[in-house]
Amino acid sequence: VFVFFFKQKTAYEIAQRLVGSEMCIRDRWYQRRVHGDSMKTVAIFVLALFAATYAIKNVADMTELVKDIDCITDKGYDQLLFRGYMSSGQIDPNAKENLVIATDIDCTIYISPCFKCGNPRKQIADTCEAIDGTGFVYRPYIAIEDPRNWPGEPAAHIQFLEELVAEVFAQRKCFDNVRFRSTKFEWEKIMGPEYTKYAGTYLWYTSSDKQRNFNDFKPFGGWTTPLVKQYQQNEQLCDNTLNLDVQGARMAPLKMKLTKAQN
Numbered sequence: 549v550f551v552f553f554f555k556q557k558t559a560y561e562i563a564q565r566l567v568g569s570e571m572c573i574r575d576r577w578y579q580r581r582v583h584g585d586s587m588k589t590v591a592i593f594v595l596a597l598f599a600a601t602y603a604i605k606n607v608a609d610m611t612e613l614v615k616d617i618d619c620i621t622d623k624g625y626d627q628l629l630f631r632g633y634m635s636s637g638q639i640d641p642n643a644k645e646n647l648v649i650a651t652d653i654d655c656t657i658y659i660s661p662c663f664k665c666g667n668p669r670k671q672i673a674d675t676c677e678a679i680d681g682t683g684f685v686y687r688p689y690i691a692i693e694d695p696r697n698w699p700g701e702p703a704a705h706i707q708f709l710e711e712l713v714a715e716v717f718a719q720r721k722c723f724d725n726v727r728f729r730s731t732k733f734e735w736e737k738i739m740g741p742e743y744t745k746y747a748g749t750y751l752w753y754t755s756s757d758k759q760r761n762f763n764d765f766k767p768f769g770g771w772t773t774p775l776v777k778q779y780q781q782n783e784q785l786c787d788n789t790l791n792l793d794v795q796g797a798r799m800a801p802l803k804m805k806l807t808k809a810q811n
Contacts, residue, residue, distance in 0.1 A: 610629075688727065702740035
C-alpha cells in the first residue's frame with residue numbers, strides 16, 4: 549500500500565511565483581484558516597486577471613475624417629468605428645483614409661445599406677473595393693436602422709439582409725465575420741419580432757440616455773446581451789464631432805492582419 553502526501557501551496561507561495569516575493573510560510577494540512585485565506589487570495593487574483601483581460605472599453609464612432617488620432621487614443625478610446633457605406637447608396641468618402649489613419653489601433657467600419665437601391669451584394673462588393681489595400685480584414689457592423697428607409701414587408705428585408713451577409717463572407721480579402729447595429733424598435737419594425745437568425749453575433753445598439761452601462765437594454769432579435777452601446781451623440785473631441793460608445797466585458801477585436809490566403 550502506498551500513501552502519497554501532497555503539499556498544498558499557500559497564497560504566499562503562489563504570490564512568490566507570480567511577483568517574485570521572497571516570503572515563505574510553512575503550511576500544515578490542519579491550518580484551515582491559512583488554507584481559506586490562500587483560496588480567497590487565489591480567487592481575488594483570478595478575478596483581477598479576468599477583469600484586466602475583459603475590461604470595459606471606451607469606443608467612439610464617427611463619419612468625419614479623423615483629425616488627430618493620437619489625441620483620441622490619449623483620451624482613452626480603445627476602438628474606433630467608421631462609417632463605410634451610407635444609406636443613400638454611396639461609399640463614405642472618408643472610410644478608407646480613416647482606416648489608414650487608425651492603422652495602429654483596433655477599428656472597423658459600419659455599413660448602412662440602401663434597401664431602396666437594391667442589389668445588396670454589389671453594395672458590399674463596392675465597399676470592399678473602396679477600403680481594400682489597408683493590409684487588414686475587418687469585422688463590419690451592418691446597421692439596420694430607420695424603418696423609413698425600408699419600405700415593404702419584413703420578408704423582403706430579410707432576403708435583402710441575408711444577401712448582404714452572404715457577400716460579406718464572400719469578400720474574404722476585406723471582411724471576416726459580421727456584426728449588427730440596431731435597436732429593438734428598428735429591428736422589429738424592419739425584420740419582424742420573430743426573426744432571430746443572427747442572435748449568435750455581436751450587437752451594437754444606440755441609446756440617448758448618456759449612461760455608460762447597459763441597464764436600458766431590452767432583448768430583441770434573439771440577442772440577450774449587447775456588445776457595444778452608443779450612449780452619447782455629437783460630442784466634440786480632438787477637433788472632431790463623434791459619438792461615444794462603450795463596449796462590454798468581452799474580447800472582440802475589430803480587425804486582423806490580412807493573410808496570403810485571404811488576399
